[in-house]
Amino acid sequence: MNESSGRISARGKVFRDPVHGLIRIESEDAVLLDLIDTPEFQRLRRIRQLGVSCLTYPGAEHSRFQHSLGVLNFAQRILAALEHRYRHESQAAQLIRDHAHTVKCAALLHDVGHGPFSHMIERAFGVLSDHEQRTVDVVMAPDSGVNQALRAHGVDPEAVRDLIKKASPHRLLVDIVSSQLDADRMDYILRDALATGVKYGAFDSEWLLGSLCIGSEPQSDNPGDPTQWRLCLDERRGLHSAEQLIVARLHMSLQVYYHRATRGWEAHLLCLFKQAAELARDSRLPGATPELVTRFFASDGGLSLAESLLLDEASLICAMQVWAGSSAEEHRDLAELSSAFLYRKKLYLGHELGGMKSGQAMRLAHDLHQFGKENRDWLLDPSEFSSYKDFDSIFATSRHKEAGRSSTAALLLSSGTLGEVSRPVEQDSAIFQTLGKSRGPTSGRVYSHRRISEKVRQLLAG
Amino acid sequence: MHPLIAIAQLLLVVREIKGRKKLQKIVHILKDCGAPFHERFEYSFYGMYSQQIRTEIDALTEDDLVREDEFQAGANPAFSYSATPRLETLLTDMKMSDDPSWAQTARDLNKMEPQELECISTIRFLQGCGFKDEALRQRLGELKPHLKQLFDASLRAAIALPSFGK
Numbered sequence: 001m002n003e004s005s006g007r008i009s010a011r012g013k014v015f016r017d018p019v020h021g022l023i024r025i026e027s028e029d030a031v032l033l034d035l036i037d038t039p040e041f042q043r044l045r046r047i048r049q050l051g052v053s054c055l056t057y058p059g060a061e062h063s064r065f066q067h068s069l070g071v072l073n074f075a076q077r078i079l080a081a082l083e084h085r086y087r088h089e090s091q092a093a094q095l096i097r098d099h100a101h102t103v104k105c106a107a108l109l110h111d112v113g114h115g116p117f118s119h120m121i122e123r124a125f126g127v128l129s130d131h132e133q134r135t136v137d138v139v140m141a142p143d144s145g146v147n148q149a150l151r152a153h154g155v156d157p158e159a160v161r162d163l164i165k166k167a168s169p170h171r172l173l174v175d176i177v178s179s180q181l182d183a184d185r186m187d188y189i190l191r192d193a194l195a196t197g198v199k200y201g202a203f204d205s206e207w208l209l210g211s212l213c214i215g216s217e218p219q220s221d222n223p224g225d226p227t228q229w230r231l232c233l234d235e236r237r238g239l240h241s242a243e244q245l246i247v248a249r250l251h252m253s254l255q256v257y258y259h260r261a262t263r264g265w266e267a268h269l270l271c272l273f274k275q276a277a278e279l280a281r282d283s284r285l286p287g288a289t290p291e292l293v294t295r296f297f298a299s300d301g302g303l304s305l306a307e308s309l310l311l312d313e314a315s316l317i318c319a320m321q322v323w324a325g326s327s328a329e330e331h332r333d334l335a336e337l338s339s340a341f342l343y344r345k346k347l348y349l350g351h352e353l354g355g356m357k358s359g360q361a362m363r364l365a366h367d368l369h370q371f372g373k374e375n376r377d378w379l380l381d382p383s384e385f386s387s388y389k390d391f392d393s394i395f396a397t398s399r400h401k402e403a404g405r406s407s408t409a410a411l412l413l414s415s416g417t418l419g420e421v422s423r424p425v426e427q428d429s430a431i432f433q434t435l436g437k438s439r440g441p442t443s444g445r446v447y448s449h450r451r452i453s454e455k456v457r458q459l460l461a462g
Numbered sequence: 463m464h465p466l467i468a469i470a471q472l473l474l475v476v477r478e479i480k481g482r483k484k485l486q487k488i489v490h491i492l493k494d495c496g497a498p499f500h501e502r503f504e505y506s507f508y509g510m511y512s513q514q515i516r517t518e519i520d521a522l523t524e525d526d527l528v529r530e531d532e533f534q535a536g537a538n539p540a541f542s543y544s545a546t547p548r549l550e551t552l553l554t555d556m557k558m559s560d561d562p563s564w565a566q567t568a569r570d571l572n573k574m575e576p577q578e579l580e581c582i583s584t585i586r587f588l589q590g591c592g593f594k595d596e597a598l599r600q601r602l603g604e605l606k607p608h609l610k611q612l613f614d615a616s617l618r619a620a621i622a623l624p625s626f627g628k
Contacts, residue, residue: 133590140592158592165591166505169604178504217507227604228507357525358466358518359552365464366556374463382465409513 008033015069019191023073031101031153032072032108038145039309040112040138044068046312050192051117052265053256055344057196064111067191074183074205075107078176078231081212089418092214095226099173101155106163106177109146110184112138116313120266124273124375125301136161137305144305172214175231180411181212181245182231189245189252200251203244211238215414215422224419232414232422242411243431250435260350260445265341267348267379267447272337273297274375276323279334286326286334293319317342348379348447351460356444364446367459371452378456382444467558468499469518470545473528474553475565476572478544481535485519485543486511487579488571494586496626497564509580509606510587519543527552564626574619581609581616582623589620 012026013033025032035041044065053060079100086092113134115121122129138144139157150157162168163177176183186205193201215232216223233242256262279285280297293315296303303311323331323338340347353361361382368378410424426432448456469489472479479485490510493499501512522528527549531542553559571579584606585598593601598617603610 136591161591167588167591167593167601167605169601171507219507358521359525359527359548362464362466362470362552363556365467366558380464 017066017070017073019070019187019194020073023069024076025072029101029104031149031155032104034149034153035105035108035146036069038149040144040146041065041068041109043309043312044111044114046314047114047116047118048313049188050195050256051119052269053196053259053262055265056259056262057198057256059195059197060192062191062195064114067188068108068111070187070191071110071177071183072104072108074186074209075104075176077209078183078212079103081209082214085213085416086418091226092229092418095170095172099159099170101153102159102163103173103176105150105155106160107183109135109139109160110164110177111135112146115308115311116316117269120270120273121301124270124277128301132164134305134308135164138309139164141305169227170229171217171227172229172231179231180409181208181233185249186245189248192252192256193248196256198252198255200255201248203248204241208233208238208241208245211241213238213414213416214418215412215416215420218410218412218422218424220421223421229418230412230414230422232412232416233425234416235413235428236415238413239425239428242413242425243429246411246432246435263381263445264346264348264350264447267350267381268337268341268346270379271348271376271449272320272334272341275334275337276319279330284330286322286328286331288322289319290315290322347449349450349453350381351446351448351453351456353444353446353460361444364459368446368448368456371455371459372449376449377452378446378448380444380446463498465500466518466522467553468497468562469501469515470522470527470549470553471558471562471565472568473522473543473545474550474559475561475568478542479572480533480542481540481576483508483576484572484579486515487576487583488568489515490583491571491579491586491623492564492568492626494583494590495564495567495623497562497567498627505584505587510583522549564624567624567626577609578612578616578619581606581612582620584609585613585616585620586623 008027008030010027012024015023017023045063047064049062049064049067050060079096083093083096113131118131138146139160141147147157163174166174168174189201211234213232213234214229217228217230220228222228277297277300280294285294292310296311320338320342323334324342326335365380372378412422413425413428414422489499490503501514503510503512519528523530526546529544529546532539533542584602588598588601599613602613
């Protein structure tokens with residue numbers, strides 16, 4: 001145990017937070033303070049939650065560090081709400097008490113594997129496409145501060161891993177960290193809305209927390225089995241807060257996560273990363289590029305875990321400043337991309353695909369190659385591609401009646417009586433049913449460098 | 463490459479996939495082997511599942527590139543998916559109708575029963591989480607008690623799968 005947990009008083013520790021007000025860590029949860037103090041967690045201060053959204057919404061400067069504390073807070077409150085509700089149900093209460101530390105640690109650590117500008121880094125380099133796996137790598141690495149802190153406090157890293165990867169036999173506990181009602185989603189929607197100033201991201205989190213209950217898996221063959229318990233909303237009081245949450249998520253997706261300008265900057269960054277990687281593989285990056293960044297791009301993102309944890313937004317911004325200043329002909333494109341990003345000069349223009357059908361969209365992607373290289377001169381941004389959790393369509397249509405979808409993608413309602421099966425909220429909600437009938441917000445976009453944008457526009461018009 | 467290409471090629475390669483579970487598990491296993499499927503999977507009560515596959519198949523069906531047919535599988539209706547001539551024409555025009563490197567593996571997987579595929583897919587997922595040996599067997603038994611008897615054969619099959627481009 002380190003200095004922090006050694007000094008934690010009987011009253012615990014309190015953090016002020018713009019979303020939650022106060023985030024309290026109790027003295028019996030000293031492991032959380034030690035985790036916060038690890039280099040791996042502190043690094044999250046230097047990674048923005050919304051990456052390049054700050055170029056669209058100047059207020060979007062909040063970090064993954066703040067968000068992770070917020071997720072912890074919601075997870076604590078969910079555990080407390082369930083423990084209170086089921087205080088007379090010994091099996092449920094005991095399950096929650098037995099695993100509370102693990103759930104809190106998983107909630108706190110759920111993003112620790114995220115890299116800088118993760119949405120584009122993950123897309124640019126396949127080896128980084130699974131940030132959950134990177135998080136688990138941190139949790140499991142024997143020489144990581146996180147792993148050592150967990151073991152020092154008797155928390156099994158494998159149990160934390162299982163919650164993050166959803167490999168735990170207790171789906172209820174997984175749901176607290178990652179589900180349609182999870183602590184992660186609840187925090188980032190409120191936090192992102194507050195930081196960006198988008199008012200439509202508001203929802204009644206207090207009522208929602210008070211409406212949480214346990215129900216069994218919708219198609220459960222043994223609803224009394226605790227391993228088939230799921231986190232649900234009380235059917236008598238939770239429906240409207242579910243509807244509000246989903247509408248908030250929809251608005252945030254459309255206005256923030258899939259904002260045209262933001263996605264344009266993400267496209268810009270992806271093209272920049274690809275260009276840097278191409279030069280790095282041939283050892284042709286400017287000589288003043290930080291060594292770590294050179295190795296990162298030369299290996300297509302394949303740094304060791306320890307090295308990758310040194311990479312933050314500042315590292316990449318520093319590299320861009322070096323690149324922007326290079327006058328060598330071989331660095332012309334790199335310099336242009338870097339300078340344009342640093343000084344917010346738009347190079348990539350977005351073209352909406354409207355209601356383009358899938359066959360036409362596939363043919364378009366093929367035809368665009370005549371104008372230049374993919375992920376260099378142009379880039380597809382289909383709406384279904386997103387590292388953001390919320391952009392997958394979550395509205396069920398009649399075509400979507402399948403068990404797997406109900407289990408993973410639906411908000412679940414239940415009576416709250418242990419042993420009763422839950423059901424997707426769509427069955428009870430006119431709003432969900434109506435939203436489910438719509439095709440979806442958009443078919444996606446193409447972003448192209450302005451030097452070929454007129455040709456792309458003509459191709460789309462023809 | 464458009465993200466729908468891989469799943470379109472899959473249906474062209476195997477001609478028909480009977481059942482949504484088979485489709486989900488085949489794509490997951492191929493992706494885990496390194497085939498260029500972009501769909502995100504998460505572990506669920508029904509094993510590895512991707513919502514994106516659902517919406518992609520809907521989009522391909524709406525555009526008459528994939529045909530969805532209902533058939534009886536025991537007591538419940540089920541759905542099969544097959545490439546239409548229009549899909550074959552599209553991929554041929556785009557010079558993407560040749561067998562990709564993972565085609566034979568896809569055909570081999572398509573010959574398996576859904577439960578075998580579910581077991582292989584779950585084993586691959588758990589191996590990716592770090593489970594091995596007896597811990598792997600035990601966790602599979604906890605998550606999928608109905609698949610316990612398939613574990614040994616599925617483990618052999620999971621280990622024998624090739625690696626594409628990793």
